[in-house]
Amino acid sequence: MADLxxxxxxxxxxGAKTICGVDEAGAGPLAGRVYAAAVVLxxxxxxxxxxxxxxxxxxxxxxxxxxxIHEAAAWSVAWADEHEIDAINIxxxxxxxxxxxxxGLPAPPDLxxxxxxxxAGIRGRCETVVHxxxxxxxxxxxxxxxKVSRDRYMLEMAERxxxxxxxxxxxYPTKLHYERLRRYGPCPIHRLTFLKKL
Numbered sequence: 799m800a801d802l803x804x805x806x807x808x809x810x811x812x813g814a815k816t817i818c819g820v821d822e823a824g825a826g827p828l829a830g831r832v833y834a835a836a837v838v839l840x841x842x843x844x845x846x847x848x849x850x851x852x853x854x855x856x857x858x859x860x861x862x863x864x865x866x867i868h869e870a871a872a873w874s875v876a877w878a879d880e881h882e883i884d885a886i887n888i889x890x891x892x893x894x895x896x897x898x899x900x901x902g903l904p905a906p907p908d909l910x911x912x913x914x915x916x917x918a919g920i921r922g923r924c925e926t927v928v929h930x931x932x933x934x935x936x937x938x939x940x941x942x943x944x945k946v947s948r949d950r951y952m953l954e955m956a957e958r959x960x961x962x963x964x965x966x967x968x969x970y971p972t973k974l975h976y977e978r979l980r981r982y983g984p985c986p987i988h989r990l991t992f993l994k995k996l
Contacts, residue, residue: 819936
């Protein structure tokens with residue numbers, strides 16, 4: 799696990815006191831919010847399952863979520879909804895959700911490590927880390943919280959709009975999802991700007 803702390807340790811050596819990792823989940827789906835999380839881990843914290851959320855099984859993600867919200871030094875989850883996504887586009891909505899997650903921390907971090915190659919719109923000192931969810935413990939932790947939070951939200955939406963089978967595809971553009979969209983049309987949580995193909 800030591801390699802997941804390489805980036806953070808280099809920034810600590812440069813004088814940063816608190817570092818949060820930030821990641822989002824749900825940029826690609828046709829429906830629902832895009833979620834983001836910001837996590838400040840105790841220095842050196844590790845867990846054998848901690849990794850990019852896409853590489854962790856659903857069962858382990860759920861377990862890690864519960865561990866992280868109890869053991870992280872600080873954490874915050876935020877989102878931008880489908881109306882904001884349609885109004886400002888998904889890229890800007892991702893940035894908005896991440897900025898909201900950082901703002902939700904109990905105290906501003908000295909540095910926010912942002913997964914990806916953009917941090918425009920993020921207030922405060924930030925640094926991008928390409929493939930950060932596989933290279934940084936803090937970003938990997940944020941990826942877990944964001945992914946689990948969004949999946950849980952989509953399960954709630956599956957109960958509200960059962961005809962779309964959101965519990966099976968979480969809003970992503972699958973064959974089943976397109977079939978249900980053609981049959982029933984969009985519901986209130988669909989991103990209308992993502993439905994140009996229909």
